[in-house]
Amino acid sequence: MGFLDRFLRAAHFSGGVHPDDHKRPAADAPLRVMAPPARVYVPLVQHIGAPARALVAVGDHVRKGERIGAPHGAVSAAIHAPTSGRVIAIGDIVAPHPSGLPVRGITIESDGRDEWGELEGCDDPFALDPAEIGRRVAQAGVVGLGGAAFPSAVKLSGGLGARVELLIINASECEPFLSCDDRLMRDRAAEAVDGIAIMLHATGAREARIGIEDNKPEAIAAMRAAVAGHARIRVEVIPTRYPMGSEKHLILVLTGREVPAEGRPSDIGVVVHNVGTAVAVRNAVRFGRPLVSRIVTVNGACVREPGNVEVPIGTLAGEVLAFCGGLRADHGGPARLLLGGPMTGMQVPTLEVPVIKGTGGILVLDAAEVGGGPCIRCGDCMRACPVGLLPLEIAARVRAGEVDKAAGFGLADCIACGCCAYVCPSRIPLVQYFHHAKGELAARARGTQRNETIRTLTRAKAERLEREECDKAEALARRAAASLAAATAAKQPAAVAEKAVEDANQESGVCA
Ligand code: SF4
Ligand code: SF4
Known part of the structure; x- marks a missing residue:
């Protein structure tokens, strides 16, 4: 080929x-x-x-x-x-x-x-x-x-x-x-x-x-x-x-x-x-x-000496930026900080966060690289999506705090490629919305799973206690029956042994 x-x-x-x-x-x-x-x-x-x-x-x-x-x-x-x-x-x-x-x-x-x-x-x-x-x-x-x-x-x-x-x-x-x-x-x-x-x-x-x-x-x-x-x-x-x-x-x-x-x-x-x-x-x-350690790209118009650096895991991103000469003095200042690339990376509020194994980039972008504005419903994001989603609709639901509705628009199928955000003329950080919503859904799923696990364990405990009670009562009944047999054999007064059997049967009634 x-x-x-x-x-x-x-x-x-x-x-x-x-x-x-x-x-x-x-x-x-x-x-x-x-x-x-x-x-x-x-x-x-x-x-x-x-x-x-x-x-x-x-x-x-x-x-x-x-x-x-x-x-x-x-x-x-x-x-x-x-x-x-x-x-x-x-x-x-x-x-x-x-x-x-x-x-x-x-x-x-x-x-x-x-x-x-x-x-x-x-x-x-x-x-x-x-x-x-x-x-x-x-x-x-x-x-x-x-x-x-x-x-x-x-x-x-x-x-x-x-x-x-x-x-x-x-x-x-x-x-x-x-x-x-x-x-x-x-x-x-x-x-x-x-x-x-x-x-x-x-x-x-x-x-x-x-x-x-x-x-x-x-x-x-x-x-x-x-x-x-x-x-x-x-x-x-x-x-x-x-x-x-x-x-x-x-x-x-x-x-x-x-x-x-x-x-x-x-x-x-x-x-x-x-x-x-x-x-x-x-x-x-x-x-x-x-x-x-891993290699990290430090890039963006605000960086004085952009390039690639092998960085010990756990180093603060801000220290890596300083190693690359810090911010350009002749520039308007950062408009967006990203860990990873502009398509799939995570926007962070500060560079006081450590580089981890998955950190491929530290980007400090200026206003021209970011752009910005409200959604003009141009539909470009839909045309760019390689899995056929409606990014503008998903983002609107996430912005309104309706992550369940966002899920209904196929959020789970989003591969977080960032094509939609890249073509968006308003430079809306669509992928960041999707990351946030997926995180919230995952947290909810974990909560549901935890509650289900607690319910299962509680049910199992109740069943175990009930089983133990049954076992105890049955053992009591067996001992009483044995004692009746022994009493009969020893010609004890039958009334004493029969009373014991009657008591034991009443006890074991919980198992019926
Ligand atoms: S590309 Fe951006 S501006 Fe256009 S519809 Fe999508 S979110 Fe809105
Ligand atoms: S990030 Fe998700 S919604 Fe946006 S283009 Fe990629 S798959 Fe489609």
């Missing part, structure tokens, strides 16, 4: 946009590495799934890479210390979430040594059993670095329950302003391809295809050079069209096959991982290194 086929497929998926990508000059600036700050703030939930359980106490000394949070449940991820130092607090910290609501996290004061703990590496990952690779990836707390933050071990080790034929590496990075994957492929292509080879071994897939949009020629060249000699891994150039990075669209363009509605890629034998995740998997398996 050639580029033309992939181009035609991309042209035929409904909706989608071709935005001005705003990736350069940030993408062209050399990758910088940031030293750990004085304090890191590490949330216990940075992934899809249940929060981790804290394994340390205030006052403990931890080394870099030491496990400080244990996964909790089937879909969860371990959390590790991003640097060495002392735990100074465990409690609520402001989370990278549009609500600004706090989440539970661990604060570590750096000892300035950035000293690694013991690591369990492996010289030959291909000699390991695939299940062992999954175990090591889980131990290292690796999650999808494309933004979804789904625990990677679940997808790698067959946790989705289907046989995988094809491994797709999502290196499309279709979101405007972001270039962390582009920079990673330019600078660490050999590491990425090594990670992809390990993933092939772990999943049992026959081949891997790396999908890269055609607006990244340097990354394409670097990855093509790195895959030379890997017969089962190839680079596929795909057209630049948003939301190409959405799993279902990428699979369609690369294979011509559609994931069934309500289905998952594994239903058609495909698994998709982000290219940054491949490097994290390699570090976990070859060197035993947990996921304690």
Whole structure:
């Protein structure tokens, strides 16, 4: 299949946009590495799934890479210390979430040594059993670095329950302003391809295809050079069209096959991982290194030195911005702060929030980049939506606080691609509305589930107590019958024994 086929497929998926990508000059600036700050703030939930359980106490000394949070449940991820130092607090910290609501996290004061703990590496990952690779990836707390933050071990080790034929590496990075994957492929292509080879071994897939949009020629060249000699891994150039990075669209363009509605890629034998995740998997398996840092794009017209920075997890976004020279003095000031890209990212009220595993970008946009105004009911958002929703109607319901009605308009089907917000001439932050409403619906569902669990437990307790009463009464009746038999045998006055049986039968009447 050639580029033309992939181009035609991309042209035929409904909706989608071709935005001005705003990736350069940030993408062209050399990758910088940031030293750990004085304090890191590490949330216990940075992934899809249940929060981790804290394994340390205030006052403990931890080394870099030491496990400080244990996964909790089937879909969860371990959390590790991003640097060495002392735990100074465990409690609520402001989370990278549009609500600004706090989440539970661990604060570590750096000892300035950035000293690694013991690591369990492996010289030959291909000699390991695939299940062992999954175990090591889980131990290292690796999650999808494309933004979804789904625990990677679940997808790698067959946790989705289907046989995988094809491994797709999502290196499309279709979101405007972001270039962390582009920079990673330019600078660490050999590491990425090594990670992809390990993933092939772990999943049992026959081949891997790396999908890269055609607006990244340097990354394409670097990855093509790195895959030379890997017969089962190839680079596929795909057209630049948003939301190409959405799993279902990428699979369609690369294979011509559609994931069934309500289905998952594994239903058609495909698994998709982000290219940054491949490097994290390699570090976990070859060197035993947990996921304690990631590359973040710092971009937007207000940033003095835009570029890509490798940042310890838990570093405040404001400190990363300061590392990039802070705000431009010759500019009107920030109009919008975002963690992630402008399409799917989260608008935050302050940059005093930590970078977490899923944070691909810190954007400080000016008024011209944001725009703004009321809805003029132009319908552009409807035409751009790749899943055929009515974004303006959903947003109107959310604004009115009617999230149930928003759900009735198909909110659950929204893939949060941001196409609607991108084309909106009034620059209404539609995706932020949808994130908020989905969060509220999820909280309600959790509340309903909790109430149902309490009801079930209460019912079970009442039934158990009733059963115990029955058992007690039956035992009493049996003992009385035995005593009657014994009395008869010993020729005791029958009236005494009969009275005992009568009493016992009255007692056991509760079981009738
Ligand atoms: S694109 Fe924006 S202005 Fe146009 S209908 Fe949708 S929400 Fe309203
Ligand atoms: S409504 Fe959801 S799926 Fe449709 S364009 Fe907007 S963000 Fe994308």
